[in-house]
Amino acid sequence: MTNMTGEKLTESQQQIDAMLCRLLKGESLSWPYGDSNQAQIELFLERSSVHGVQASIWTSLQPGSWPQVIVEQLHKASLEAASWELAHRHALVQVLSGFAAENIGYMLFKGTALAYSFYANPVLRFRCDTDMLVSGYSKTKAEKLLKGLGFECSSPAEELVYYQQSWRLNSSHCGTHAIDLHWKLNNSEVLANLFSYEELRARGDEVTICGVKTFVPCKVDAVLIACLHSAGHEGIPYLVNGNSYLGGSRLVWLYDLHLLISHFSLQDWHDLTERAVQKGLGNTCAVILDRVREKFSTVMFLDGLEILASDKDGKATVYLDSGPIMRMWLDITACGSWKAKLAFVQQLFFPSEAYMRQKYASGSQWLFVLYIRRSIEGIYRRLHAN
Amino acid sequence: MTSLVYKGSFEQVLNRKIQISADALSQEIGGETVILDLASSTYFGIDEIGTLIWQMMKAGKSLQAIHADILSQYDVDPAILEKDMLGFVEQLKSAGLVSVVQNQ
Incomplete structure (x- = not known):
């Protein structure tokens, strides 16, 4: 992990990352820096969060040999991850059942697919949404179904630039949950057709989530x-x-x-x-x-x-x-x-006006101002990437 | 997240089966369990022993069978276990997560 200029990680960051890897492998480690080394404690919490592994390492941590603040933070993070998993799975099962009832072919891929096929506990695979791949032919049906279930599309499709949409469900029961609906595997024109839904599905494996059969690569x-x-x-x-x-x-x-x-x-x-x-x-x-x-x-x-x-x-x-x-x-x-x-x-x-108006709903009424804002944001994001 | 505390006595529900509410979704993590009650949109956390009892309830065991199972696994005073189990069930009941459904 480097910044945009290719700057390497600091020695401390590298040491913490190496420690995280050993914990993920299930090694029994003690905290090597002393309980009062606040800088290292904060760095450990930051790196474990950035790497998305707090719940995973919590399960292999021996609480007695780690600073209390780390133990408490990782415990909190793992309970939050379990809470998220419960609510997300509840929303997801409704979607999967709907797709099955409507005979819409789909596959799960990336985080959720792996969480339910290769992890001992899906909670251990940190993620913020679920990625679903459908055939281009099923896209309209899939959109209709998600709408019917109360999801709202938060990213208007730009057919040639993006091959995915983010659908969000705001539920009083479960909070906000997102499904990323893809009709091609990647948004890049070069990579978009590297794998088709049909070929992945033909080789796919079956996984059951809460009694609902689904397919993963x-x-x-x-x-x-x-x-x-x-x-x-x-x-x-x-x-x-x-x-x-x-x-x-x-x-x-x-x-x-x-x-x-x-x-x-x-x-x-x-x-x-x-x-x-x-x-x-x-x-x-x-x-x-x-x-x-x-x-x-x-x-x-x-x-x-x-x-x-x-x-x-x-x-x-x-x-x-x-x-x-x-x-x-x-x-x-x-x-x-x-x-x-x-x-x-x-x-x-210059994405469509509809796209710009939705993305910057509270922005200027002048379209050219929104385009400038978008350009500045894009440059800022790249320059400030760690 | 609400913590469940155990208290009370045991006899009233000893031979009865505990039915977990369809609105109560649960997820285990690191020996603990998080429960989401869809009816109230509330999260609950239960500790390791509570998790053991919850899992046996989910498997359809009566409290009597759960009591016997725990006694066979842990060195615990039967009377204290009875008291703790009833308290636990009472807490689950009052939170709407379970109901006592039938005599065995």
Whole structure:
């Protein structure tokens, strides 16, 4: 994890991160800094929150050998995570049941899919929403169903720029819960068609959540998607507690991969290398998986890693290794016709008035002022990403 | 989050089955349990022993069977356990999380 200028983590941050990895692996550790080292205590709480692992490490912490303030904070965080899980699952089960009743094909992927298939307890997989993938053909039906269940769309679709919408449910019972509805796996034009819903579904695994059968990507696809997601954040900041961070080394994501790879057979490794190279993701996977191995000492098939690392020129890898401007250019060139390219550029820099009015509901009545505000915010977010 | 405190006596509900409300959703974490009551939109927290009892209630065991199970696992005075269990059930009942439904 670095800032926009590539600045490395401080030594203290690296030490705390290493400690978090050992706790995630289930090692029995004591607090090494002394109970009165307030700076290290605060850093530990901050890093564990940024990495999204507070509930996970709480379950392996031995309270007697840690400062009281850390024990109390992690305990509080794990109870909050359990409370969130209860309410979110209640909302999610209504959605999944609705999709099943309406015969709308869907898959869960990323956080919730992994929480219910690879974690001993879904509470341990920190997340803020659930990602659902539907076929482009089912998008309208899915939107109608979510509306019918009381969800509101908080991000108007920009067909050429975004392939996802965030739907929020404000419930008096459960608080606010979000479903991210995707009809392509990624918003980048270069990566959007790397996996189709149909192929992921055909290879998918069945998982039951509160009696509702659902589908998630198979282990190999889940690894590819997780690598794609982590690598994507090398160029796209993410928000934690209102702060912007940049980089694909967030421990909650790398730990997902550790769990997934820990379940791999030799055949899975064969499938992974074959599919990653076929998708142009070979070296991207090699870099991310190497990071996982370094952090968690994950047992990996080294020949498989070598094959992945040798695939350096894959289209997806070239895209993900590029800076933001080159990524934008590659996205533009990936649009089929000139008309599509122009529409993409227009929507990227000047989204529709409806979109701008919704995004800045309390902003100026002058549209050009809103465009300037959007540009400044975008630049600010990138410059202040940690 | 409300904490449940145990108090009271045991005999009244000893042989009865405890029915967990359909509105009471629960999630275990690190040996504790968080319960969300959809009817009142309230969260409750229960400790490790409460979690053990709650899980056995969810499995459909009567209080008598739960009492016997806990006595076989822990070195605890039966009378104290009875008192604590009844207090626990009373708290759950008053919060609307369970009801006493039938004689065994």
